[in-house]
Amino acid sequence: MMRIITIVCFFIIPACLLAQTDTDKLLGRAKDEMKKIRTGEQPDYIAAGKMLEDVVKSQPQNAEAWYYYGCVLDRYNHKDGETIINSQLSLTSNTSLAFENCLALSSDKYTGDILLLDPHTKLLAAWGAQALYYAYNNNRDSAEWCLKQAVQRGGINRTVTNYFRQVLDECGRGGYLFTTGDMYTYYLLYLQLVERYRPDVTCIDLNLLNTQWYPNWLQTKNNVTFNYSPEELAKIKAMRWDATDATIPNRYAAYGDTSIHWKLKPSQNGFLLRSDQLLLDILQNIAFTKPVYFAGDVPDNMKLFLNDYLQCKGLTYKLSPVKDATSDIELASRLKRLPVVSSELTTYLNNRDNIQVLNNYRFAYTTAAINLSRNGLTDEALQLIQTAGNKYPEDLLPFFADATRQWFLQLKDKATKGEKL
Numbered sequence: 001m002m003r004i005i006t007i008v009c010f011f012i013i014p015a016c017l018l019a020q021t022d023t024d025k026l027l028g029r030a031k032d033e034m035k036k037i038r039t040g041e042q043p044d045y046i047a048a049g050k051m052l053e054d055v056v057k058s059q060p061q062n063a064e065a066w067y068y069y070g071c072v073l074d075r076y077n078h079k080d081g082e083t084i085i086n087s088q089l090s091l092t093s094n095t096s097l098a099f100e101n102c103l104a105l106s107s108d109k110y111t112g113d114i115l116l117l118d119p120h121t122k123l124l125a126a127w128g129a130q131a132l133y134y135a136y137n138n139n140r141d142s143a144e145w146c147l148k149q150a151v152q153r154g155g156i157n158r159t160v161t162n163y164f165r166q167v168l169d170e171c172g173r174g175g176y177l178f179t180t181g182d183m184y185t186y187y188l189l190y191l192q193l194v195e196r197y198r199p200d201v202t203c204i205d206l207n208l209l210n211t212q213w214y215p216n217w218l219q220t221k222n223n224v225t226f227n228y229s230p231e232e233l234a235k236i237k238a239m240r241w242d243a244t245d246a247t248i249p250n251r252y253a254a255y256g257d258t259s260i261h262w263k264l265k266p267s268q269n270g271f272l273l274r275s276d277q278l279l280l281d282i283l284q285n286i287a288f289t290k291p292v293y294f295a296g297d298v299p300d301n302m303k304l305f306l307n308d309y310l311q312c313k314g315l316t317y318k319l320s321p322v323k324d325a326t327s328d329i330e331l332a333s334r335l336k337r338l339p340v341v342s343s344e345l346t347t348y349l350n351n352r353d354n355i356q357v358l359n360n361y362r363f364a365y366t367t368a369a370i371n372l373s374r375n376g377l378t379d380e381a382l383q384l385i386q387t388a389g390n391k392y393p394e395d396l397l398p399f400f401a402d403a404t405r406q407w408f409l410q411l412k413d414k415a416t417k418g419e420k421l
Contacts, residue, residue: 023058026051027065034068034115045075056098063105064112067122070098071115074126082211087133092146095126096153103154109350120351121183123155128186131193136217140193147190156190159348162339163315163358164188168198170316170334172291176202177316178279179295180302183357204282206302209275225285226278241265241272246280246304250321252288258321260309267301280304283319292319296360296367312371314338314364328375331368335384338364341396349398356400362388366411373421382415 030051036043052069059065077091078084099119102110110119117125127150134143150156164187171177179185185205191197202223208214215233218224226233246264250257267276283304286292293316294303303310303317310317311325314334338361341348348354365388369381389412399405411421 023055027055027059027062027068030055030072031068031113034071037115043075045072045079048072049076060101061105063102063110066098066102066105067110067112067119068115070095070102070119070122070126073098074122077126078129081208082213084129084132084208084211085136085213087130089130092126092130096123096149099123099126100153108154108347114352117182118351118353120154120157121353123153124150124186125155125182126150127153127155128182128189131186131189135189135193136213143189144194147186147194150186150190156187157348157351157354159341159345160351160354160357161187161191163360164191165197166338167295167315168201169337170313171198171201171293172318174200175291175293176204176282176286177293177295178204178206178298178303180206180298183353184295206275206279206298209278210273215278224282226281227285228281236274236277238268238271238273239277240270241267248280248283248319248321249287255288255321260306260321262306262308265301265305267304275302276304288319288321293317294319296363297357312364312367315360326371328368328372328377328380331371332384335365335368335387338391340391343396346396352400355398358392358397359400359404361397362392362399362408365391366408369411369415370421373415378415378418378420381421382412382418385412385415 030048033043033048033051034045049069049072052065052072055062055065056069073091073095077095078087099122102112102119103123106112106119127146131143131146131150134140134146147156160183164184167184168177168188168191177188179188185203185208188203192199192201192203202218204218204224205214212234215224215226216230219226228236241264243263243265246262248260250259264272264280266272279302283292293313294310296312296315296317300307306319308323309320309325311320311327312331314331315338341358341361348358365384369384369388372378372381372384385408388408394405399408414421
């Protein structure tokens, strides 16, 4: 019989259990409360937590109830990136156990309603955030222990770890890698802290640059330099912004007397965020003395619209002082190094977030194919599209969205007909 792990409750539990229909309604109300976050509203996590405690007590075999209960405990532990450094191990442990119950009841493949992320990813994020708390407080041993807990409890997958290892491999020695999202932040933290893999690369989460603690921490570690005093740094916040000329100087002699000049547009609803301002400052300080990379799926607005100066390396883009610097020959060579996904170890398929990340393998090929097509090399472009289809068949790597599948098939059709992609 499946064992459901008992966790410590943090809210008041009524003495009586509810009837089935009442419990179902209560779960629906709790879910509706939690989903307010999707529209920018602030959910009442305490109220949602009380309702969900009633539900999991009344229906301990309900995977969806355990999933949402884990989500509310996670938010109770740290409601946003700013409060990660206040994480409590007791709450992290109970959050983890809720998601473990969810996955145990789902035979490791949860198909219920989700709030934002799959329960495997939520496990990763819970232990990853706790690891960041310890790293921030200079307790490396405890940070490593937390990341190992993420492995043991199902939050870290070997196939996906290989993906992020490849991301680091594309970065030059002593480079800077800018990313976004929990999976990048915590997988890379695991690789660098636990496996001691490519610790020379400075990984920076662009979302966390919006917080107060993270930029200061990066600076304290001597990985990042800002042109602001601590007092000035603390006061930087989102500001209204019109498209304005911006410059990144070049202090790397091998590139000659070149620099980047481009039109910096507002990144969000007429604003330049705190993270945008700090990213620009970091890039101006580095000034090409160290290689700079962006993860391949970082949105354009979070890359300061530097697209013309980003050289595709496969799963990453390297900042270059030369426009449209992507080399077809070099990129084709790098694509050959991208691993196939294993037909023997397919547990990565149990997490929908894994599927989305691993689809970047396909996007690397299609980016290269589009570039070849624009240069008039349609036969070579078709070959890459076909290679991607053969290397990443749908049974081993499903498309994470129907729209993505249709887009890929349309590209393949155009390439087959010799049309430009």
